[in-house]
Amino acid sequence: xxxxxxxxxxxALDFLSLGALVHRLxxxxxxxxxxxxxxxxxxxxxxxxxxxLSDCFQMRTGIASAMVDYPIGDLIAERVxxxxxxxxxxxxxxxxxxxxxMATVYSDRGHGVRGPVVFYNRSNEAxxxxxxxxxxxxxxxxxxxxxxxxxGIFASLSETTAELVIEAMQAAKVxxxxxxxxxxxxxxxxxxxxxxxxxxxxxxxxIVRHVDVLVxxxxxxxxxxxxxxxxxxxxxxxxxSAFFGMIDRVVGDYPHIKVVATTLREVHSTNRHxxxxxxxxxxxxxxxxxxxxxxxxxxxxxxxxASGLFYGLLTGESPEQSVKLGWAHGALATTFPGDTTMATxxxxxxxxxxxxxxxxx
Numbered sequence: 175x176x177x178x179x180x181x182x183x184x185x186a187l188d189f190l191s192l193g194a195l196v197h198r199l200x201x202x203x204x205x206x207x208x209x210x211x212x213x214x215x216x217x218x219x220x221x222x223x224x225x226x227l228s229d230c231f232q233m234r235t236g237i238a239s240a241m242v243d244y245p246i247g248d249l250i251a252e253r254v255x256x257x258x259x260x261x262x263x264x265x266x267x268x269x270x271x272x273x274x275x276m277a278t279v280y281s282d283r284g285h286g287v288r289g290p291v292v293f294y295n296r297s298n299e300a301x302x303x304x305x306x307x308x309x310x311x312x313x314x315x316x317x318x319x320x321x322x323x324x325x326g327i328f329a330s331l332s333e334t335t336a337e338l339v340i341e342a343m344q345a346a347k348v349x350x351x352x353x354x355x356x357x358x359x360x361x362x363x364x365x366x367x368x369x370x371x372x373x374x375x376x377x378x379x380x381i382v383r384h385v386d387v388l389v390x391x392x393x394x395x396x397x398x399x400x401x402x403x404x405x406x407x408x409x410x411x412x413x414x415s416a417f418f419g420m421i422d423r424v425v426g427d428y429p430h431i432k433v434v435a436t437t438l439r440e441v442h443s444t445n446r447h448x449x450x451x452x453x454x455x456x457x458x459x460x461x462x463x464x465x466x467x468x469x470x471x472x473x474x475x476x477x478x479x480a481s482g483l484f485y486g487l488l489t490g491e492s493p494e495q496s497v498k499l500g501w502a503h504g505a506l507a508t509t510f511p512g513d514t515t516m517a518t519x520x521x522x523x524x525x526x527x528x529x530x531x532x533x534x535x
Contacts, residue, residue: 182318186317188321189235190262190319191236192220192239192342194335195217195241197277198214200214219325224257226478227484229258242266242268247276262309273300283470286444287443292473305335305337306338309342311342324339326359331363354385355387357394358390375400387431387435389476389480389483392404395420433455435479437475439475444472446468446469447467451500461497475508502523
């Protein structure tokens, strides 16, 4: 088996995601118990990558997801259009009272020594009702898709969403698309769906058998795949050696994987982080530069890293440059409110080359 990632050169879409679309209520750094107003951000771990690749990197992207025909659905659909992402929706009708619903994520940013707080209302979520057979994968992939992506957040929602991820990955493989997956382990979601950690291990191990490119930090690898590693809660450093040791175990267990990547984040306070990234690509190790971040909103930083990395690989950049592009885009994303990018490609490339915050005239 070749250890080189093979990416088709053409297709109607450069990138297609499968995942849940959600809206995040953000009161800034005010705790919800004292909040009087919130910004609304359209999000979803899988959608964020498609939106970033479209808006910043000018790629042709799509999202396969659930859509409810009510005002919150309209708000979300408008934002999908605004980011230039082609939708493939399974439509649901709201009953006026109980749903089904587009999920709500609540997230205050914290400040200083007070960390961010995230919780959910995913009751009667339309995306959790998605199942195999809901999308015409032969038609979608038949038009040409270069890269397919999904993640552990969507897989956690129900038994049927996990099966849908596998169905889509199998169709993507038949069509010749690269398949990527972000483990994005969320304990609250796996517990809420039933089965908890044992179910998460079983589901994610099945899914990863179909994956070419795996994204996940140390905690994701430990809890999502059962890979031994250091006690994550006890350390927060930028030393990549522990992560590379875990990668050796991952590719030993899943030798078909061509790329494993993650961000490295040393948190000094909610608003001050040291930031880097690492990747294992076709047997070689790559480490991004390190920089200090003044964080405005950390939500979506990991998705922004993945987006920049995917862009580099899709456009034929070297592995080293691809990692730098991911690192730079992830760093820039933390300076904006919301879950999706507001960066330009020029900004990303400038920072990847060693640019600074000097004024641009």
